[in-house]
Amino acid sequence: MEYLGLIFEFIFLGMGIYLYLFSIGKMQAGTEEARKKAEAFREKNGWLRFAAMALTAIMAVNIYLHIMQLMGKG
Numbered sequence: 001m002e003y004l005g006l007i008f009e010f011i012f013l014g015m016g017i018y019l020y021l022f023s024i025g026k027m028q029a030g031t032e033e034a035r036k037k038a039e040a041f042r043e044k045n046g047w048l049r050f051a052a053m054a055l056t057a058i059m060a061v062n063i064y065l066h067i068m069q070l071m072g073k074g
Contacts, residue, residue: 016056
């Protein structure tokens with residue numbers, strides 16, 4: 001059961017990284033219309049970058065602590 005929690009932490013870390021890359025414009029949509037919609041979304045929701053950074057940082061710390069706990073050092 002401990003490893004299942006670690007897997008979910010890695011999933012949330014990946015989501016945080018993806019959201020950050022999307023919020024700074026590194027993830028591009030396929031069509032021009034979708035790109036325009038994504039850019040409008042980014043401009044309207046500037047807080048998304050900070051939320052993604054916070055999620056990534058929190059999950060990185062959680063993963064570190066979880067691995068230390070599994071190794072018996074925590």
